[in-house]
Amino acid sequence: MPCDAATVTTKKATIKDVAREAKVSVASVSRALNGQGGVTAETLDRIRVAAKRLRYIPDNAARSLITRRTHTIGALLPDLYGEFFSELIRGIDLAARARGLQLLVSSSHDGVEDAANAMRAMQGRVDGMLILSPWVDADFLQANLPEDVPTVLMNSPLDADGWSVLNIDNRGGAYAMVQHLLTTAGHADVALISGPGSNYDSQQRELGYREAMATFASRVPLNIVQGNFTEQSGYEAGRAILAQSPRPRAVFAANDMMALGCLYAFKEAGLRVPQDIALAGFDDIPIARYLSPSLSTVSVHIAELGRSALERLAALLDGHAQSTTSDTLGCAVVIRETCGSSRDDASPKNPYQPKSPTDV
Amino acid sequence: MPCDAATVTTKKATIKDVAREAKVSVASVSRALNGQGGVTAETLDRIRVAAKRLRYIPDNAARSLITRRTHTIGALLPDLYGEFFSELIRGIDLAARARGLQLLVSSSHDGVEDAANAMRAMQGRVDGMLILSPWVDADFLQANLPEDVPTVLMNSPLDADGWSVLNIDNRGGAYAMVQHLLTTAGHADVALISGPGSNYDSQQRELGYREAMATFASRVPLNIVQGNFTEQSGYEAGRAILAQSPRPRAVFAANDMMALGCLYAFKEAGLRVPQDIALAGFDDIPIARYLSPSLSTVSVHIAELGRSALERLAALLDGHAQSTTSDTLGCAVVIRETCGSSRDDASPKNPYQPKSPTDV
DNA sequence: GGCGCCAACGTAAACGTTTTCATGAAACCT
DNA sequence: AGGTTTCATGAAAACGTTTACGTTGGCGCC
Numbered sequence: 162m163p164c165d166a167a168t169v170t171t172k173k174a175t176i177k178d179v180a181r182e183a184k185v186s187v188a189s190v191s192r193a194l195n196g197q198g199g200v201t202a203e204t205l206d207r208i209r210v211a212a213k214r215l216r217y218i219p220d221n222a223a224r225s226l227i228t229r230r231t232h233t234i235g236a237l238l239p240d241l242y243g244e245f246f247s248e249l250i251r252g253i254d255l256a257a258r259a260r261g262l263q264l265l266v267s268s269s270h271d272g273v274e275d276a277a278n279a280m281r282a283m284q285g286r287v288d289g290m291l292i293l294s295p296w297v298d299a300d301f302l303q304a305n306l307p308e309d310v311p312t313v314l315m316n317s318p319l320d321a322d323g324w325s326v327l328n329i330d331n332r333g334g335a336y337a338m339v340q341h342l343l344t345t346a347g348h349a350d351v352a353l354i355s356g357p358g359s360n361y362d363s364q365q366r367e368l369g370y371r372e373a374m375a376t377f378a379s380r381v382p383l384n385i386v387q388g389n390f391t392e393q394s395g396y397e398a399g400r401a402i403l404a405q406s407p408r409p410r411a412v413f414a415a416n417d418m419m420a421l422g423c424l425y426a427f428k429e430a431g432l433r434v435p436q437d438i439a440l441a442g443f444d445d446i447p448i449a450r451y452l453s454p455s456l457s458t459v460s461v462h463i464a465e466l467g468r469s470a471l472e473r474l475a476a477l478l479d480g481h482a483q484s485t486t487s488d489t490l491g492c493a494v495v496i497r498e499t500c501g502s503s504r505d506d507a508s509p510k511n512p513y514q515p516k517s518p519t520d521v
Numbered sequence: 522m523p524c525d526a527a528t529v530t531t532k533k534a535t536i537k538d539v540a541r542e543a544k545v546s547v548a549s550v551s552r553a554l555n556g557q558g559g560v561t562a563e564t565l566d567r568i569r570v571a572a573k574r575l576r577y578i579p580d581n582a583a584r585s586l587i588t589r590r591t592h593t594i595g596a597l598l599p600d601l602y603g604e605f606f607s608e609l610i611r612g613i614d615l616a617a618r619a620r621g622l623q624l625l626v627s628s629s630h631d632g633v634e635d636a637a638n639a640m641r642a643m644q645g646r647v648d649g650m651l652i653l654s655p656w657v658d659a660d661f662l663q664a665n666l667p668e669d670v671p672t673v674l675m676n677s678p679l680d681a682d683g684w685s686v687l688n689i690d691n692r693g694g695a696y697a698m699v700q701h702l703l704t705t706a707g708h709a710d711v712a713l714i715s716g717p718g719s720n721y722d723s724q725q726r727e728l729g730y731r732e733a734m735a736t737f738a739s740r741v742p743l744n745i746v747q748g749n750f751t752e753q754s755g756y757e758a759g760r761a762i763l764a765q766s767p768r769p770r771a772v773f774a775a776n777d778m779m780a781l782g783c784l785y786a787f788k789e790a791g792l793r794v795p796q797d798i799a800l801a802g803f804d805d806i807p808i809a810r811y812l813s814p815s816l817s818t819v820s821v822h823i824a825e826l827g828r829s830a831l832e833r834l835a836a837l838l839d840g841h842a843q844s845t846t847s848d849t850l851g852c853a854v855v856i857r858e859t860c861g862s863s864r865d866d867a868s869p870k871n872p873y874q875p876k877s878p879t880d881v
Numbered sequence: 882g883g884c885g886c887c888a889a890c891g892t893a894a895a896c897g898t899t900t901t902c903a904t905g906a907a908a909c910c911t
Numbered sequence: 912a913g914g915t916t917t918c919a920t921g922a923a924a925a926c927g928t929t930t931a932c933g934t935t936g937g938c939g940c941c
Contacts, residue, residue: 221645222586223897246607285581583927
């Protein structure tokens, strides 16, 4: 019995090879390697060394054919950019690894048809799905979601139509920021630069603005300038606001990119921020803290969204949870310089809290 | 024969069900649905409607058990942050979709053991692998890479040890930038803020600096301050450089985050950039263009790296390519304000080129 | 009209696991 | 001692495909 590496056949070793090598049946090998007991310590040992010698690795296809489990979850994401995407994946991936699950990613498709195809392609490859997509609605899911694949939706308008959904508290975040501008920072009125009307996040943020205005500045008329989440549209909205008279005391942009454009418009006009006009955004993109003045904004814990979505899905897979609950993840108001709060510049600017421990 | 949706059984339909429904054998169903011919047009039709009626979707596990193909490729990535990660995945994903391949992602593991586990977990689940990881070296691959899984390495020091590798031209990019600082911008000497010595990118960038200095400023002594890619270390390096006398005319930071910290140090000291001292970075992170003054840097096309890595892998899978070639992707020098080129401020600042068409 | 050929189709064997069930031996209890 | 329980083990049936190989039948050709 030579024990050289040379004796290892070139073909992939199967469970039968291990069984022959260890002089037991395939059943025993399966039991031993899966640690289900029912096998003597010494035979277990013999099987272990045989498996190691042959470099045996179970075939996942065969295994999941009979088990009906793939230990893989699919993530269906839209065409996302930058920080948001990577943080989301990071949150999901970390949680998945902790549970021994693999992650099948399908991102960067735009269009309903594209999303539907991606979904079908995952059939039978995954035990469950995580979906974040602007194109999924009830009908879409009904039509394309395979019968019995547990699914949790992220940031979806579908509240409790029998789906498990996990939302970001866009409304609450916007509300809190506008409240801060009106009360703590003491600005008399706040204008909104809104996002595209078709966007769910945009709608919710506008709702938060309206509610906060109704509560804390009920006599002040609403002042909404339409944008579309791009920096360019923020710039234009900023100029439109400058043309207003009287000019609002503060501006809440529905996302940071628009706030950025707006800030340029203000600077260009020679206004001081926040002394002449205050500004706040939403998202807390990495750039926000590096602007001068640094941008007050609303921070959402994206990795946390991914993590808890996966936890929820895992719970569904284990049957520990009902598939119909709906939760919301909180946001945090981040006060920096542009919003002109009373505590402005109380502490010296400290830019040294790098977001990225590693690089490249 | 009722044709209602109600007749669709609750269990998942198999090929046998379709066969029974269409009154043919399973073999014919397989042939028909895979479009291999050997079936009449009318039977093909009958099978098609039967399959649609039963919502039949082939079981991937069973299919790949016999086919030995998963149509999935695995991506093994380190604990990456932000733009780099998302762009890389985007490039890979787009190319994969175009080829009908699925993407199994395993990111955010740090440590050799972790990476090895991730690799083993992909056994039999993927047809090939894309690997970008600081912890893989020849030994690691030898020990953990399954026998016959085609693999392409990204950004790896392993040049042509029989592996297919795709590199970023860190050296060339650094060389070009330092050359620009020395010649076009006309600075007499350039100091380097280097990255961690253990990092491959860091080493290559330093090499580029050394070569450019040797070529264009051979009489000037090298001036290298050690950093570790963090903003904090850049800040400290900046202060160290300020303490030098004579002070260098220009500084090349081995990545943008360090350039950022360095810029703060200069501003803090009351220096004007680039008039008093010039600065350049590497990576072209999104923040770079928004700084004031905006940061000159070296841009690498990350999505392109991902895309061509996958193309290469796909070629390997189809047997169209040899598995041992080694390629390098170019970088682009991006001239902005901080490097004090002669064309400085020639054109008005135009910040409206948003990177992200969509948001959230 | 018999012969062979080809296209359409069916039968059955793989693929590599897990799992149920049967079998025998050993240990335990009265 | 005899019966009963436990326990390690093996044989074999699944799981849902693809595919090599037969088996038809029809058709053209001599």
